[in-house]
Amino acid sequence: MTGVLWALVLVPAAAGGALLAAAFGPARFAARVERAAATSGVAVAAGVLALAVAAAVNGPRVAVPFLAGEPLALAVDGLSAVVVVTVAAVALLVLTFSASSVRSGRARFTGLMLVFVAAVLVTATATTLLGLLMAWEAMGATSYALIAFGWREARAVASGTTAFVVTRAGDVGLYLAAGAALAVAGAAAPGLSLAGLAALPAPWLHIAAAGILAAAFGKAAQLPFSFWLSRAMDGPSPVSALLHSAAMVAMGGYLLLRAHPLLVAAGWAAPAAAWGGAVTALVLGAVALAQTDLKQLLAASTSAQLGFVVLAAGIAGPGAVGAGLAQLVGHAATKALLFLAAGAWLTALGTKAIPALRGAGRTYPWVGVPFTVGALALAGIPPLALWATKDSVLAAAREQSLGLYVVGSAAAVLAAGYSGKALALIWRRRPAHPAGADTGAVTGYDTEEQGTRVVPWLSRIPLIPLAIGAGVLGVLVLPAASRALGLDPPAVPDVGELAVSAVLALAVTAAALCWPSRLPAPGCAASWLHLERAADAGIVRPTLCLARVLARADDALEVGVFGMGRAARRAAAAAAAVDRVGVTGAVRAVAAGVRRAGDAARLSQTGQLHHYYAQAVVGLAVAVLIVWLAV
């Protein structure tokens, strides 16, 4: 059955690559591909889903030698089986939705989405750091291209760059983790196997754990990396529905679930993950509450909900990993649904501002009803998915630390608040507009793009299975379900906990539905805690400043080196002058001096005897004087 696993990752990769290549091929051919792109994308995604189910049932594993004597190995086990099927299913629904909502550059869009899906499937099934890192970075690069899909907008391109650079800063951690794994000498070396990381000896164990944490926090948009997800909302909505619900950000949480033994073995890493996740859930919940843009609200809520997954991965006790996985899957369906609904309204009404979307649920009930199911699930209303999965995570957390439980519960309350806020406005009646005044200035529509005022069937259909998923996926926490899937059974919350959380969620959601405008919205939460500005002021600007200073210094060095050439030429000229004036002059002067000395010496040669006598007397007197002085 190894063929299934290869096909699972190679089919979307090859199909996506072919579509991308064709998009830049000869014009006639490219036009034909453009027309067929959406349909073929859906067909390939359907095939991938079938392959994913087959792989999940069979649990194949494959390996090929790759580099450094380390294989590129993939395997479908209990954990990855669930994720692979989830990703494939969401990808199929999102591509179906995009078939009607993405109107230009379809070949490029579909190609990038399929390559992205291949990268996610490799990430989910990789059993070595090498395959994981490769797919991990390929996800990042395709997400750059997808966020910057509307490349004529400078802001979208900059947002793609922000997302890629921020997540790559976290990815450095994976390089370090791989280095730590390779640094261990001898026969005990675990190689790059993910499962073997927990067995690393002391200093390398901690480097590996820190690296994995950094990479996962970056991808999962946990604090302090969260701001890239806000910028990522500049991409098309279907991109967010796949990348920022089921796939890319979720892979951050998934990596930590997979690395659970490593985090526990490292000691400090598990509590760091747990608290990082809990704090992100709480703080980004507050950020979501303060948003006035529907996609921004959903993005902040994604960070917050994945905070529960990260929290679960950091809990050493039994049942945590299963609870985290259930939360991951429940959230994937819920958030994909909500992003697609937001995208449907954006296409129809040209806006994603929550105040402008007032009454959108009434106008488009085929979107409004599924959206309501998703929002109620997000709020933690029983018996919908996230109520059960989140409580399972919290039950596992309570076993370990009351503090984590309290912070997590507070975060759950915030989730009920922001979900209620979004719901309230969607269903409020619009104030009556004078007939024919359906213009942006009056309605708040068409601020982002010109709306079509229609939600086509192809955009409605995918919402239904996602709404069903958001409704029923809570069954994943039931022991029977986890046994059937061959998973570590999630922690089971007791009845009291479930009841308390249900009552809290209902009360807070009801309050938010009644008084949506009274919800607290502090300014710093509205602007995502100024994280982007802080990163800009603290890291980006100093780096650019340093770069400019070094560049100027380098220019000066260049001038200096060129100056050395000039200086050498000047020195040569000076030497020539010295040679001309100095050396030649000195030689002449010496010659002249000698001649003059000769002339002077000739003066004494008079030929007259008395002159010689006088000279002899003077010479004798000098000799006597010297002798006398010497004695």
Add this chain to the structure above:
Amino acid sequence: MMPVLIFLPAAVAAVLLLARVPDRAALLAWLGTSLATVGISVGLWAAYLAGARKGADGFAFEVKVPWIPGVGSSFHVGVDGLSLPLLALTAVVFTACAVYSLRQGQRPRSYAALFLALQTTSLGLFAALDLIVFFVFFDLSIVGMYFIIAGWGHGPGRRRSALLFFLYTFVGSLALLLGFIGLYVASDPHTFDIVALAAHPPLTGPGPAGPLVLAAIALGLAIKTPTVPFHTWLPPAHTDAPAAGSAVLAGILLKMGTFGFVRIAMPLLPEQWRAYAWVFIGVGVASVLYGALVALAQHNFKRLVAFTSVNHMGYILLALGAAGLLGDDKAREVAVSGAMVQMVSHGLITAALFLLAGVLLDRGGSYDMNRYGGLAAVAPRFAAVTAVAAFASLGLPGFSGFIAEFQILAGSLGPATPAAAVAALGIVLTAALMLWALHRLFLGAPRSQLATTVTDLRPRELWAIVPLLAGSVLIGLYPQSLLDVITPAAHTLITMVGR
């Protein structure tokens, strides 16, 4: 086989210069000759893997002809796992340049002859197993590149840049010669033969001679590589060189420096290499960060690519330095094989980037990125190919750059933990600077009239550039294709350094 491979281009060059060959025929002769060297390299590769004609000393296809017997120098060439990839790279990059230059209008006959002569010096250097042979090819390459920059460059400063390049690297070659003479004097019996010197490294034991000889050789190679702070000749030379000249300069000539480290400095002076490994690590890390930071601040696309070369060469020095430290053999072997892959990878990717910079100049008459913007609308293929090259250059998995940098960083982390951790930040910087460059050139709105007049890549340019990137993808997705040759050689090198 080796003398044919090495001297075929020079022989064709001589014919082109002496006979009055028509211009078009000269360019086609250049292309044909380059393709022939590619064919020979492929044959050598296959035969090498099959283990053909491998000598007891580990070198295949050896040729040893007495040359200057008085000083123990012979024309000694051969092939091993370190040189074979670079020989093949030379053939490929020169072929790409020949395709790119098929429409060369300015004195095409002498242009083709110069490039062919340059190819002989490059092939000869990578195959050299004698210090004097190495030195002669090293110096001749400087002469050839001087004429290419001075004669076919653009910009008012081309003669000045060419002269700076010549003098700077020539001074480096003098230091190198001094070091070679030091090795000769210390060897017993006196010889310039690399194989003999590597078998019994001279200058063992304490004393100032060993470090001094290493310093002289390292200085000469560091200038050629170039590493910080000896890189000053590189940006002006690239800015003023013709596109094909830049592609050869960055793709092949820089490798003469890094190849010198693995062929001469490390195996012939192992004791000194181990003692001073931290110097090379320090220079490597400094080059990684400095090259990336200065590139980040550039507005001139070609200068940006030139500075990323400093960054990429820095990784090689880091890995080779780490190979001299104590540590797990496997980790150090991974680092060295990463350094070798980086040489090939940088040759392919940077040659492609410089040819693309040539297209930019050809269409817009400027390298200033701020004057373009939105080119993806008018030149989608140009945008797509450059984006692929940029992602390859920033080390994205699926391209050769990742195979190189992953091995270098992961392999160096064990022996040189803080250095590798700091150097890893370089991959974030290169990501930022490459994406920013793409943004300024191709995406967003056009920033000037100039940006709307750019036309897309022509078939000749596509045929020159796409194969280089395809090579990078081949290595990125199927690294065994290269590692099967490199890994045993890396193992041998680690053993030699560990003596």
